Amino acid sequence: MLDSALEILRLQSAGEATAVEIAGAALDAIEASQPTINAFTHVDREAALSAAAAVDAKRAAGGRLGPLAGVPVAVKDVLCTRDMPTTCSSRMLKNFRPPYDAGVVERLRAADAVIVGKTNMDEFAMGASTENSAFGVTRNPWDTTRIPGGSSGGAAACVAAGTVPLSIGTDTGGSIRQPAAMCGVTGLKPTYGRVSRYGLIAFASSLDQVGPIGWSVPDVALMMQTIAGYDARDSTSLNLDISHYTEVLSSHDLRGLKIGILRESMDRDGVDDSVRQATLDAADVFQSIGAEMVEIDLPHNDYWVPTYYVIAPCEASSNLSRYDGAHYGHRTSDLSDSDKLGPLVTTYCRSRAEGFGDEVKRRIMVGTYALSEGYADQYYSQALKVRRLIKGDYDAAFSQVDLLLGPVTPTPAFPLGQKVDDPIQMYLCDLFTVGANLAGVPAISLPAGLDASGLPVAVQLQAPVLEESRLLFAGAAFQSVTDHHKRRPS
Amino acid sequence: MTLSNGYPAQTVIGLEVHVQLKTETKLFCGCSTTFGAPPNTQVCPVCLGLPGALPVMNDAAIELSIRAGLAIDCSIPPMTKWDRKQYFYPDLPKGYQISQFDLPICADGFIEIPDPADPDSTRHIGILRAHLEEDAGKSMHDEAAGRSDTRIDLNRCGTPLLEIVSQPDMRSSAEAKAYLQELKLRMTHLGISDCEMQEGSLRVDANVNLHIEVDGKKIATPIVEVKNMNSFRAVERAIEHEVDRQYDLWEETGKTIDDESKTTRGWDDNAGITFLQREKEESADYRYFPDPDLLPIRLPIERVEAARANLGELPGAIRIRLAQQYGIKPYDADVIVNQGPDLIAYFESAATGSGDGKRTSSWIQQDVMRTLKDRDIGIGEFPVDADSLGKLLEKVASGELDNARARDVFAHMIETGQSVEAAITALGIESVDNSELETLCQELLDANPQVAEDFKAGKQQAVGSLIGQAKKKNPNANPQQVRETLIKLLQG
Ligand SMILES: [Zn+2]
Numbered sequence: 014m015l016d017s018a019l020e021i022l023r024l025q026s027a028g029e030a031t032a033v034e035i036a037g038a039a040l041d042a043i044e045a046s047q048p049t050i051n052a053f054t055h056v057d058r059e060a061a062l063s064a065a066a067a068v069d070a071k072r073a074a075g076g077r078l079g080p081l082a083g084v085p086v087a088v089k090d091v092l093c094t095r096d097m098p099t100t101c102s103s104r105m106l107k108n109f110r111p112p113y114d115a116g117v118v119e120r121l122r123a124a125d126a127v128i129v130g131k132t133n134m135d136e137f138a139m140g141a142s143t144e145n146s147a148f149g150v151t152r153n154p155w156d157t158t159r160i161p162g163g164s165s166g167g168a169a170a171c172v173a174a175g176t177v178p179l180s181i182g183t184d185t186g187g188s189i190r191q192p193a194a195m196c197g198v199t200g201l202k203p204t205y206g207r208v209s210r211y212g213l214i215a216f217a218s219s220l221d222q223v224g225p226i227g228w229s230v231p232d233v234a235l236m237m238q239t240i241a242g243y244d245a246r247d248s249t250s251l252n253l254d255i256s257h258y259t260e261v262l263s264s265h266d267l268r269g270l271k272i273g274i275l276r277e278s279m280d281r282d283g284v285d286d287s288v289r290q291a292t293l294d295a296a297d298v299f300q301s302i303g304a305e306m307v308e309i310d311l312p313h314n315d316y317w318v319p320t321y322y323v324i325a326p327c328e329a330s331s332n333l334s335r336y337d338g339a340h341y342g343h344r345t346s347d348l349s350d351s352d353k354l355g356p357l358v359t360t361y362c363r364s365r366a367e368g369f370g371d372e373v374k375r376r377i378m379v380g381t382y383a384l385s386e387g388y389a390d391q392y393y394s395q396a397l398k399v400r401r402l403i404k405g406d407y408d409a410a411f412s413q414v415d416l417l418l419g420p421v422t423p424t425p426a427f428p429l430g431q432k433v434d435d436p437i438q439m440y441l442c443d444l445f446t447v448g449a450n451l452a453g454v455p456a457i458s459l460p461a462g463l464d465a466s467g468l469p470v471a472v473q474l475q476a477p478v479l480e481e482s483r484l485l486f487a488g489a490a491f492q493s494v495t496d497h498h499k500r501r502p503s
Numbered sequence: 504m505t506l507s508n509g510y511p512a513q514t515v516i517g518l519e520v521h522v523q524l525k526t527e528t529k530l531f532c533g534c535s536t537t538f539g540a541p542p543n544t545q546v547c548p549v550c551l552g553l554p555g556a557l558p559v560m561n562d563a564a565i566e567l568s569i570r571a572g573l574a575i576d577c578s579i580p581p582m583t584k585w586d587r588k589q590y591f592y593p594d595l596p597k598g599y600q601i602s603q604f605d606l607p608i609c610a611d612g613f614i615e616i617p618d619p620a621d622p623d624s625t626r627h628i629g630i631l632r633a634h635l636e637e638d639a640g641k642s643m644h645d646e647a648a649g650r651s652d653t654r655i656d657l658n659r660c661g662t663p664l665l666e667i668v669s670q671p672d673m674r675s676s677a678e679a680k681a682y683l684q685e686l687k688l689r690m691t692h693l694g695i696s697d698c699e700m701q702e703g704s705l706r707v708d709a710n711v712n713l714h715i716e717v718d719g720k721k722i723a724t725p726i727v728e729v730k731n732m733n734s735f736r737a738v739e740r741a742i743e744h745e746v747d748r749q750y751d752l753w754e755e756t757g758k759t760i761d762d763e764s765k766t767t768r769g770w771d772d773n774a775g776i777t778f779l780q781r782e783k784e785e786s787a788d789y790r791y792f793p794d795p796d797l798l799p800i801r802l803p804i805e806r807v808e809a810a811r812a813n814l815g816e817l818p819g820a821i822r823i824r825l826a827q828q829y830g831i832k833p834y835d836a837d838v839i840v841n842q843g844p845d846l847i848a849y850f851e852s853a854a855t856g857s858g859d860g861k862r863t864s865s866w867i868q869q870d871v872m873r874t875l876k877d878r879d880i881g882i883g884e885f886p887v888d889a890d891s892l893g894k895l896l897e898k899v900a901s902g903e904l905d906n907a908r909a910r911d912v913f914a915h916m917i918e919t920g921q922s923v924e925a926a927i928t929a930l931g932i933e934s935v936d937n938s939e940l941e942t943l944c945q946e947l948l949d950a951n952p953q954v955a956e957d958f959k960a961g962k963q964q965a966v967g968s969l970i971g972q973a974k975k976k977n978p979n980a981n982p983q984q985v986r987e988t989l990i991k992l993l994q995g
């Protein structure tokens with residue numbers, strides 16, 4: 014069972030498999046899946062095997078092993094790794110090798126995880142389909158004509174393909190939960206500030222958060238236990254004790270828990286029947302194990318997507334201005350006809366024109382416009398005000414209920430290319446997910462069934478800030494009485 | 504001031520002063536701020552703006568900014584925040600500068616300066632704000648041998664700067680200079696900045712224009728911002744040049760502030776002229792927005808008040824106190840205060856020991872400061888401590904040593920580091936008692952009867968010729984005492 018971290022840990026401690034054998038199996042599976050799924054931008058067999066050998070040696074010597082000892086883990090290519098390229102799936106950073114590890118990567122190494130490689134994504138985490146990658150699209154293991162979701166498409170697909178049990182994704186507007194939903198795996202977006210952003214290449218700093226993807230809640234809880242916690246190098250990191258995520262999973266009795274179902278948002282146009290039905294079915298399951306279900310509404314729901322698509326591009330336009338062709342990353346080699354602007358401005362313009370893909374350019378332009386003099390009040394400042402209202406909605410809701418239940422995506426995975434030329438349709442994929450990012454609350458995507466054509470459908474639970482353990486507790490209870498998360502693509 | 508066509512005109516000057524804060528490490532990372540290191544050796548992912556790196560606030564810079572704000576009578580708001588100022592520049596690795604836009608750390612202060620036009624009054628120069636920001640790097644253009652390489656040194660990236668923006672309250676280059684001197688004095692006195700213009704730790708931009716009264720209506724000439732001045736003298740000269748240039752231009756073209764927006768000019772120190780750098784056809788749009796990587800900073804009133812309590816006496820107050828307490832001239836007090844806190848402390852303790860403030864002040868300004876300058880050292884490294892100087896001058900004040908002998912002793916103390924007593928002994932200086940002195944003087948009078956006669960004839964100065972002889976016979980004889988003893992003997 015290469016798809017359960019807990020099982021991998023058991024195999025090793027029982028002496029039934031070594032870390033090297035497990036890493037070898039994962040690497041072989043990746044190699045076999047890469048031509049069809051293309052979940053990885055970089056795989057380092059040698060480094061992974063030597064990390065695994067170090068774990069075996071440590072075990073043989075009776076040393077203390079970390080909580081993820083010998084577990085193969087894939088990392089989204091937006092997190093800095095000292096020994097591997099970090100590209101953000103962009104031509105701009107095609108050859109970038111950071112001189113340092115991201116905080117999360119440090120923690121994974123300290124936990125003795127075996128990092129096998131970096132996963133494909135929408136360029137700079139901008140997209141909902143992993144089609145905006147300079148290194149080719151990633152395909153959905155359930156149906157390779159379809160998208161895996163985005164932007165952590167590679168991170169979800171490599172788990173769904175059974176190549177690694179756990180991966181690290183990032184979620185700015187739903188980028189962990191949405192691909193997890195479309196790939197039939199479990200993905201958690203933690204509270205903003207719960208996991209260090211140090212070494213996470215910024216898309217929209219006030220929204221970005223790092224989180225785990227795996228098949229089951231207990232695996233996800235295990236990784237969350239490893240990556241969560243304070244990091245003094247990230248000023249927005251929360252200096253608070255972390256919960257014992259793995260210890261809350263034993264009880265499957267939800268009596269006393271009140272869950273609000275986001276009924277109104279489900280009944281929107283464009284929401285697939287399979288998604289609506291899966292949510293209603295999940296509500297029945299929660300009720301059957303003791304939860305009290307009530308209907309609830311987040312009044313400013315309609316403003317989530319527009320607010321997000323002002324704030325995120327504004328921050329992105331600023332965060333991406335460092336890619337100017339001068340310091341690192343792609344620099345144009347074409348300075349012909351630079352007389353008009355001068356060589357410096359020409360370097361900036363051409364390096365950026367060549368280095369960035371269309372979606373990134375689109376968002377830089379939107380953000381630059383929305384922050385510019387005369388428009389900032391109309392767009393950016395207005396969006397910040399609405400963001401406060403959205404947070405207020407969450408506060409009001411969580412004064413009545415413990416968790417919120419709703420869909421993750423409006424539809425199951427759609428065919429590759431279907432929305433690639435229609436940015437607005439693509440942006441609506443984030444309909445249900447961006448609220449958690451705007452409010453900073455944690456949320457989890459749980460597999461909740463298959464649609465008529467056999468594609469995964471999921472539900473989302475959201476909790477008040479820092480209540481990841483509540484999500485994991487309810488999610489584990491759900492998975493203890495359902496088998497949606499046990500289905501595998503054929 | 505009157506233009507050649509008869510209209511009265513007033514010069515209007517506002518200064519933007521960048522002061523580099525004296526922190527050990529940079530504003531948002533742990534890199535050293537030491538000046539002069541080899542290029543790109545004091546850098547890390549944060550100050551290089553590497554992808555994924557994040558800024559972390561250096562609290563020492565906040566503390567120094569609060570002190571600076573209090574020193575220029577600013578208010579310190581309870582909350583301040585960080586904003587990003589976006590522009591593309593090769594020395595700016597992130598593509599934006601972390602600065603402060605609408606909530607600066609210091610607001611609304613002032614400085615009183617002596618009025619250069621009237622020594623008995625002062626001028627009140629308003630301060631609009633002071634905000635904290637990170638410095639950019641440095642480009643070095645190498646155009647040797649037909650190449651046009653630009654090398655970038657990012658050591659300076661992220662160094663904390665406090666930008667102090669004055670109101671346009673200055674009316675002459677002399678006032679601008681006085682303002683800068685007073686500002687520099689306060690910043691160095693409080694240990695906020697070294698204010699070394701050569702090292703770039705104090706940088707000045709001057710906004711200059713003229714207000715001309717034409718038929719009872721005030722007309723303003725277009726504002727010019729002069730950048731890159733590396734001495735106070737340059738600031739003065741640049742302003743004077745700019746005033747002349749703007750007069751001439753207005754007489755020639757009649758262009759006012761409504762016809763032309765602000766332009767940026769550089770200063771050529773050799774040629775003594777300003778030159779056009781940038782015409783701002785439209786004002787730059789920096790697209791400021793709050794930096795999402797840094798939380799707003801709360802500055803509770805308790806913290807500000809604690810800083811105020813720790814501020815100590817400011818130079819202006821010290822100047823007045825020294826003059827009163829030690830009976831020295833305001834000019835001398837000014838000279839001492841301008842040397843900084845260590846020399847002030849040295850003066851105070853030496854003056855207390857000597858019991859003679861005037862003498863101490865004059866010795867410090869002449870003998871001590873000359874030695875410091877010759878040896879290029881600070882008062883902390885001066886071999887004669889304040890107590891010893893006090894003791895030495897006390898002996899001069901009591902007549903135990905004359906000035907010339909005291910200088911010998913002082914020179915010996917500087918050379919050897921000996922105490923006053925040891926130096927006196929080493930130099931063989933002994934005090935001469937009265938009977939010994941009387942014997943010596945009587946011998947001289949006996950040998951020189953003419954002197955006694957001249958004296959009796961009313962020529963008191965005749966004894967002067969014997970003082971040198973007395974000194975020759977006994978180098979320890981105090982000339983003043985010799986004179987007094989001779990007169991006493993002659994008057995019988
Ligand atoms: Zn640094």
